Every structure is written in C-alpha cells, then in structure tokens.
Amino acid sequence: MSGRPFLQIPGPTNVPDRILRAMDRPVVDHRSPEFGQLVKALLPDVAKVFKSETGKVVLYPASGTGAWEAALVNTLAPGDRVLIFNNGHFATLFAEAARNLGIEVDEVPLRWGQGVPADLVEVKLRADAGGAAAYKAVLVVHNETSTGVTSDVLAVRKALDAAGHDALLIVDTVSSLASIDFRMDEWRVDVTLTGSQKGLMLPPGMALLCVGPRALEAGQSGGSRRNFWDWNRIIADNATGFYPYTPATLLLFGLREAVTMLLEEGLDDVFGRHERLASGVRAAVDAWGLKNLCEDPSEVSNSLTAVVTPDGIDSGEVMKIARERYDLALGVGLGRIRGKVFRIGHLGALNELEVLGTLGGVEMALAEAGVPVELGSGVAAAQRSFVAGRQAVATPVAAASR
C-alpha cells in the first residue's frame, strides 16, 4: 500500500523523525568518554520525565516485562507478600511475574474496565496481619493498557498513609509515562517502571525504572538473588557514565532526543495534548453509539480507548478489515476480552489530523464489519471536540490581547 502505515496500537507507537535521525548513526564504543558523558547528562533529565529529584533512573536493554522483574527482584524476596488488584491483562501478568519469582501475591479481582479502588486498598492494608507476613509492597498498574483505565495513584498513596502502612508502592507506568500526569516524588512512589515504546516515542527495547530512596535501601539490604537485574551494580557504574553490561547504545541516543522533545514541549502540555486527543476519540465512540470499556469518566485513559463491539460482532474482524484494507493497526482485545473489544492507541507522537485519519479508518472498518455506524459521524464528533478544545485554550489569549 502506498502512503504511511497507521500504527495506532497502544504501543509500540510511531517514532518521530527527529528520534529516528538521532539514532541513525554508526554504533559507538560504550566505554568511550563521549558515551559516558551522554549517560551522565541523560539520566537526570530522564528523572524529570518521572517528576523525580530523589529517584535514580536505571535503564536495561529489555521490555516492560523485564522492568517488572527488575522492580520485584531488587526489592522483594521469595516468600514476601504483595498486594495487587487485577483489573486487566497487564495486572494479571504483573501478578504472575511476582508469583513466578516466589513472591506471595494477594490478588484482588476487579471488573476489567474498572480502576484500583483506593478505599479497598485502605481496607486491605488496615486488615493486614503485620509482622513478617505483612505486605511488603503494593503493586499498581497506573494505566491498564488492556482496558483503557487509569487508576488514581495519589489516592492509593493516601490509602497507604491513612492505613499507616509502610509497604513499598511499585507502579507500572508502561502506557502512562510521558502521556498521562504522573508525579513520582509528590506521590511518594517507591519504584516506577516503564518501557521505551509508548509515551517515550522510541522503538521497543529499553526498560526504564526510577527508584526512590526507600526502594534503594530495600535493594541494598535485601531483595532476591539476582545478577543482570541488580540495580546496585548499575547505579554504581552509572556514576561514571558506564554500565556493567553493553547498553542499547543507539536507543540511548534516541532517548536523549525523546527527553529533549518532551521537555521542549513541556510535560504539562504533553499531558494536555493527550487529553485533547483522547477526548476527540471518546467523542467519536459516543457518536458511533458504542461503549467505552471504561465506564467511569474519571478513570478513562488518555493514552488509549478500548471500544466494545456490539454483541455478534467479533472485534477481531473489525481489526482485520482495518489492517487489510486501510493499513491501520489497532490493538487487539487481550485475555478474557479477546473478540469483544478493540483498542485505539492515542499516545506518543500524535496530533489531531492523525487521530482524525485513524477514526476515519476505524469508522469504515466498523461499517464494513456490519456495525451500524454513520460514516463521518465519529470524525465529525472528534473535529467538534478538537475545535472546542482549541477555542477553550485560545479564549484567554484572545481576551488578554484585547
């Protein structure tokens, strides 16, 4: 097909030309002084994206799944208990990762499409036995990528405080960092983990963590047996700009450019853009008469939307038509919601016109799959949402210039 493919899955996301150009270079010596300088200057800037001044950034050549493992083995030992709320496919896998490492997991089932209820966190923590069997950590997926739900991490922090519980707070921001407001220090998150391939606009291949002081301390005196994932060795080497293994050198050049782009745009404006684009997508879903899997407007994700297909329509069929006829890749329904939802990714390097193109493709695929949508209705609803959003932003400027 001619023209550019539309990659609108909720990650990996489109890599902007600026980042592609930054990585398009000969492979460098990762023990050269120049590379050391790059690392030393880069890590504190990456911490800004996590909104952390006290945390240490640790990068691994890995994916989000590796980031889970790094967070778990550095802070927890086999037999330690953790609390997690299962509200989707990635919370399920995070819990499974912990169990596979010998950690005892108290997994509270929730409806898929719901956020982590902070009041329930508090109830569970207050009821905790204490002593050696006490929860050592609460694991939270900030943005559940399988359902399009954002949980309130600050409310979870407050629940920990209200219960007077000192469990570590470990947060997966794989599909929220650099897309949805997240404040590591302010919310006193102990470990934040993510991957390179979503809001950071990079290709897959890098796991990123920001490790707060309490988690660092836990990792110095304990944790599980580990080698590659041991962040103590990495942090020690990073002080001079080096790594105890071969880092993903070219991705680091890309990360340098990505962080520069995010800081140039301003994180709050990046979040505002994601909110604007997401509102347009949600307006389109409403106009089609379809349901967002996330029912609570205060929990809808600004990085993706999981759209429920009507009874009798396999969401996989909609995706197949979109891919085969329009070169538009949408996210599949994962786990128990396979065939029931498809996901529109709207995170990373993206603008209004790209969202309108995506929605136009989704609309045609829906119609061709037999969903009774009026062609143009979703695109028009998103356009109205975008114009209204722009006018809301423009009004104070116009008023000030009068």
Ligand code: PLP
């Ligand atoms: N956590 C969340 C919220 C995710 O969305 C994903 C992947 O999409 C992962 C973890 C796992 O990351 P990866 O596929 O990079 O291993």
